[in-house]
Amino acid sequence: GENVEQHPSTLSVQEGDSAVIKCTYSDSASNYFPWYKQELGKRPQLIIDIRSNVGEKKDQRIAVTLNKTAKHFSLHITETQPEDSAVYFCAANGWGKFQFGAGTQVVVTP
Amino acid sequence: NAGVTQTPKFQVLKTGQSMTLQCAQDMNHEYMSWYRQDPGMGLRLIHYSVGAGITDQGEVPNGYNVSRSTTEDFPLRLLSAAPSQTSVYFCASSSSGTDNTEAFFGQGTRLTVV
Numbered sequence: 001g002e003n004v005e006q007h008p009s010t011l012s013v014q015e016g017d018s019a020v021i022k023c024t025y026s027d028s029a030s031n032y033f034p035w036y037k038q039e040l041g042k043r044p045q046l047i048i049d050i051r052s053n054v055g056e057k058k059d060q061r062i063a064v065t066l067n068k069t070a071k072h073f074s075l076h077i078t079e080t081q082p083e084d085s086a087v088y089f090c091a092a093n094g095w096g097k098f099q100f101g102a103g104t105q106v107v108v109t110p
Numbered sequence: 111n112a113g114v115t116q117t118p119k120f121q122v123l124k125t126g127q128s129m130t131l132q133c134a135q136d137m138n139h140e141y142m143s144w145y146r147q148d149p150g151m152g153l154r155l156i157h158y159s160v161g162a163g164i165t166d167q168g169e170v171p172n173g174y175n176v177s178r179s180t181t182e183d184f185p186l187r188l189l190s191a192a193p194s195q196t197s198v199y200f201c202a203s204s205s206s207g208t209d210n211t212e213a214f215f216g217q218g219t220r221l222t223v224v
Contacts, residue, residue, distance in 0.1 A: 009150075034212050043200060043215040044153070089152065091213070096141040096160055096206025098213050102152035 003027075004092050006101025013108055019077040021104045023090035026071065030092040033066060033073050038087045038103075047088075048075070080108045112136055116201045116216025123191040123223045131186040131219050133201030141206040142184040143213070146170065146197040153200065159184055160206060191223045 003026040013019050025033075031052040036044035050057045050064045050073065057064050063076040077084055085108045090101040114135045123129055135142065143158035155168030159178040173195060175187040184203075188195060201216040 006152075032211075043218055044213075045215075046212040049212060093204075093213075096204065097158060098143070098202070098204070099155070100145075100153040102150075 004090060004099045004101045006090050006104060008104060009102065010105045011107070013080050013106070015080060015082060015108055015110050017080055019075075019080055019084070019106055019108075021075045021088055021090065021106075022072065023074070023092075023101050024070075024072050025092040025099070027092065027094050027099075028071075029094035032093040033064070034091050034093070034098075035062075035064060035075050036089040036091065036100075038089065040086075044089060077106075080106075082108050082110055084108050114201055114203050114214050114216040116199075116219060118219060119217060121219060121221050123188070123221065125191060125193060125223060127191050129188050129191065131188075131199055131201070131221075133184045133186065133216055134182050135184075135203040135214070136182065137203060137205075137214065138181060139203040139205050139214075140181070142178065142201065142203045143168070144174070144176065144184070144186045145200045145202065146195075147200060147218075148197050156186065156199075188221075193223045195221065196223045197221060 006023045034049035037047045038044040061078045066073045087103045089103050091098045117132045140161045144156040145153040154170050157176040159165045165176050199219045202213040204213040205211045
């Protein structure tokens with residue numbers, strides 16, 4: 001079955017710096033890769049996603065890259081702000097079944 | 111369009127009690143799933159369903175039952191609650207097949223078993 005590994009587990013950055021979170025997956029059939037942000041006590045919310053026929057996608061300060069050959073995908077947050085502090089999850093999906101990474105606790109210090 | 115509705119929001123059970131967590135979606139999604147979230151453990155898949163009448167086990171199914179009699183509803187039953195089942199539970203739904211979409215999550219149920 002699918003296995004998604006996510007690194008790092010915690011990430012502390014200064015406000016204005018960039019944050020990068022990396023994930024790897026094992027199932028070659030995976031074709032959809034969403035990223036979720038979860039604030040304390042809230043449900044996970046989608047922030048960006050990428051499909052297997054695309055190598056990179058950007059939405060304002062957030063970007064995601066996908067390397068299908070290496071089975072790697074990454075989340076990049078530029079110009080971090082205190083409100084970016086949260087837990088971020090990557091996921092891989094093939095034919096409906098999601099497998100989530102273990103999550104990255106991001107702390108942005110002013 | 112309410113999305114995914116999950117009830118209750120909080121629940122305290124005594125060891126050995128049973129209960130059902132309710133989940134309903136109004137987006138006509140084929141795929142529904144239940145996750146538990148423990149500190150530092152991420153989201154672990156309990157059971158999932160790819161359509162009405164079809165369910166399958168996830169990563170941590172022991173102690174839980176599910177059924178899918180309609181497209182909209184996917185209840186999770188705890189048969190005999192144990193302290194190890196203290197966790198936050200999320201229901202999620204998504205479309206499936208070749209045109210995958212994001213998973214939409216319910217608000218979560220914080221369950222404490224004493």
